[in-house]
Amino acid sequence: MDTSAPPSPRLRALATAVPPYVLRQEEVETASRTVFAERSSAFDRMRSIYGNSGIETRYSCVGLDWYLDDHGWPERNDLYLKNALALIQKAAQDCLDKAGLSAGQIDGIAVVSTTGIATPSLDALLLERMPFRRNIKRLPIFGLGCAGGVLGLNRVADMARATPGSRWLFLVVELCGLTFRAGDLSKSNIVATALFGDGAAAAIIESNGEEGPAILAGGEHTWPDSLDVMGWHLRDDGFGVLFSRDIPDLVANLFPNILDEFLRECGTDLSAIDQVVPHPGGAKVLTAMTASLGLPENALVHARNVLRDYGNMSAATVFFVLERFLAADAKGRLLLSALGPGFTAGFSLLEQD
Numbered sequence: 001m002d003t004s005a006p007p008s009p010r011l012r013a014l015a016t017a018v019p020p021y022v023l024r025q026e027e028v029e030t031a032s033r034t035v036f037a038e039r040s041s042a043f044d045r046m047r048s049i050y051g052n053s054g055i056e057t058r059y060s061c062v063g064l065d066w067y068l069d070d071h072g073w074p075e076r077n078d079l080y081l082k083n084a085l086a087l088i089q090k091a092a093q094d095c096l097d098k099a100g101l102s103a104g105q106i107d108g109i110a111v112v113s114t115t116g117i118a119t120p121s122l123d124a125l126l127l128e129r130m131p132f133r134r135n136i137k138r139l140p141i142f143g144l145g146c147a148g149g150v151l152g153l154n155r156v157a158d159m160a161r162a163t164p165g166s167r168w169l170f171l172v173v174e175l176c177g178l179t180f181r182a183g184d185l186s187k188s189n190i191v192a193t194a195l196f197g198d199g200a201a202a203a204i205i206e207s208n209g210e211e212g213p214a215i216l217a218g219g220e221h222t223w224p225d226s227l228d229v230m231g232w233h234l235r236d237d238g239f240g241v242l243f244s245r246d247i248p249d250l251v252a253n254l255f256p257n258i259l260d261e262f263l264r265e266c267g268t269d270l271s272a273i274d275q276v277v278p279h280p281g282g283a284k285v286l287t288a289m290t291a292s293l294g295l296p297e298n299a300l301v302h303a304r305n306v307l308r309d310y311g312n313m314s315a316a317t318v319f320f321v322l323e324r325f326l327a328a329d330a331k332g333r334l335l336l337s338a339l340g341p342g343f344t345a346g347f348s349l350l351e352q353d
Helices: 025-035 037-046 048-052 064-070 073-099 121-129 145-162 189-195 247-265 283-294 301-310 314-328
Strands: 010-017 021-024 055-059 108-112 136-143 167-176 198-206 214-222 230-235 236-243 275-278 331-338 344-352
Touching: 010 214, 010 247, 021 025, 025 037, 025 048, 025 055, 025 064, 025 189, 037 189, 048 189, 055 108, 055 145, 055 198, 073 121, 073 167, 073 198, 108 121, 108 145, 108 314, 121 136, 136 145, 145 167, 145 198, 145 214, 145 230, 145 331, 145 344, 167 314, 189 236, 189 247, 198 314, 214 247, 247 331, 247 344, 275 283, 275 301, 275 314, 283 301, 301 314, 301 331, 314 331
Parallel strands: 108 136, 108 167, 275 331
Antiparallel strands: 010 198, 021 055, 167 198, 214 344, 230 236, 331 344
């Protein structure tokens, strides 16, 4: 693959958004002890995850008291629709303002989200709030989980390449907190209380753009017999979280070879990558990635700081990390990566002049 072959779509602008409620880790731990009182022994064995998570604050579309009660699926999804729409509208407008563009100058919208159901989809709902053209192309993407930011970016970049002169608005929103179910006493649900937060991101991708990082290539790999590594169990009261405790080991043992294969297809290797921009799924995942790829100890500092300040916001998180790299004036080749249900690794190779 010749990654330098023009035209490469460019990421002209990037914006992020979070909901209003701040959840501090020590307060979440106290509340979780109340919720999991029936499994106090299991909770006590696992409570170190709050201190070891590397997370200090997260953001939520509901206050902490909401999590102490049971909530049915209709209530959860109503909250998802209301708050997801508000967040992508804010992120979209901020992104348009950064690019100096109006909604009417956008040719297509793609929205990634896996923490709620919307039909009509979120992009259709957004059209009723912002003055996009009525012939705009729309693509809702569901089910990619934490990998959705990177894989969605690749899909939008492909569409931009296929449509010369086009300009796309790419939106990601995940309200992970709404999936917490007080009646679920599983270990995965306990871990989720220490990790997940809510957030959104917006990016403008131009097929013939001259500003922002060029999107050179994208790739992915789905491992066989790995469907039980992460995902959702659909229950009467909402999504039940599913993720394996083996994810850090999978990163350490399987991720490097798949990454090397992707980079070879791009005609390069890890030594030519100037910045690694990962989705920070958790502190142990970042540690495993640092060690297995032979990265300097401070290479993933932006990812760790985003995890500290926002927690794991699923698909949106990688763009909070990228935003910090770009704000720090990162140059050269940037490698975005994320892991999601499937079990799937996604990669995007960007280049910033």
